[in-house]
Amino acid sequence: MSEPDGRGMDRGARWSALLDLLAQHGRLSVAQVVESLGVSEATVRRDFGDLAAQQLVTRTHGGVVASAVAYDLPARYKQAGSDSAKERVATFAADLVAEGSVVGFNGGTTTSATARRLAARSDLAASSRRPSITVVTNALNIATEMVLRPFIRCVSLGGVARPESYELSGPLASMVLGELWLDTVVLGVDAVSAAGGATCQHEGEAGINSIMVQRADRVIVVATGDKVGRRAFARICPSERIQVLVTDSSAPADALGDLRAAGVTVEVV
Known part of the structure; x- marks a missing residue:
């Protein structure tokens, strides 16, 4: 390597x-x-x-x-660090999360980077409020990192772990999510478009991610430009349910225009 x-x-x-x-x-x-x-x-x-x-x-x-x-993170997480576009998206999205709020993260390289940047925010670490942020996640790697921060309350969902993504899914995860409310969910996707909405390749992950969206007041999709204007196998939510898309300048202009026309606030970083 x-x-x-x-x-x-x-x-x-x-x-x-x-x-x-x-x-x-x-x-x-x-x-x-x-x-x-x-x-x-x-x-x-x-x-x-x-x-x-x-x-x-x-x-x-x-x-x-x-x-x-x-140690022991899957390759899809280890390779995220060298992607400057992904880091820009993560940094911008992390700053959208308000102190004192409850924020959900699904698994993926961009959400992992966003959670890491959120945990590095000096204003949250210096806040007198404890916890200064609550993180709810079905991603084992995100939970492992967040639990180390004394100013973050970390809620890890139960369920069956997928070794490909470290994401928990199944009825246990659904049951726990059904009892929680999220101010914001930061949603990683395999594809996003105005017509197809937010989509991913695995139907089990799509099911849990869909419940996260249902339980959240605001949905922030984080996706590099190569995922914009495309459609994957399983739908997480329609584009009308997405409040903000944070992406980079490689995203197709026509696809971004369609998303804006659908009511999505598009932030290009």
Whole structure:
């Protein structure tokens, strides 16, 4: 596997690349990261300190070792860090979540990145309110990361885990969701369009995601441009149920126009 290059990355993308390196190696020195990412020693040491403060790594003499969340993630999550468009979408979407609210996340690389950026928000960490945010998720990897933050209350749904996505589905997850209300759901999709709505490839995941949408006051779809204007196998919700789509500039202009005409607020980052 090729090593990521950090030159030109913003902090969030650089952190994701660094965590990807940790997932590969388990332990990193300052010199390794300088060589792999092409950044200064001062930047690496600052990143190590910030990641340790987020409890994502443990500092050692001259380096860091991976915390539990950096191990054993499926490939679809490990590869998310190098996608700058995905990081831009995640950063913008994370800032849309209000302090004190209840936010739901389904599984996927973009929702995982959004949850990570939400957990890194300094205003939430510094808030006197405890918890300053409540996260409800059927994604095991998101729950594993969120539970480490003392300012986040994390509610993990029950159910049967799919090894391909770390998502929980089935009647247990449906039963728990039926008793909860969400202020916002951040929804990852395999495709989104005005005609097809939000869709994904697996019908079991679509069923749980659909209930999340039903229990939420606001639906924010996070999707890179390659997913816009397309349709996948199973529908999660119609486009009329989506309040906001956060995507990047590679999304087809005509598909974005159709979504805006359907009443969706489209944010291109």
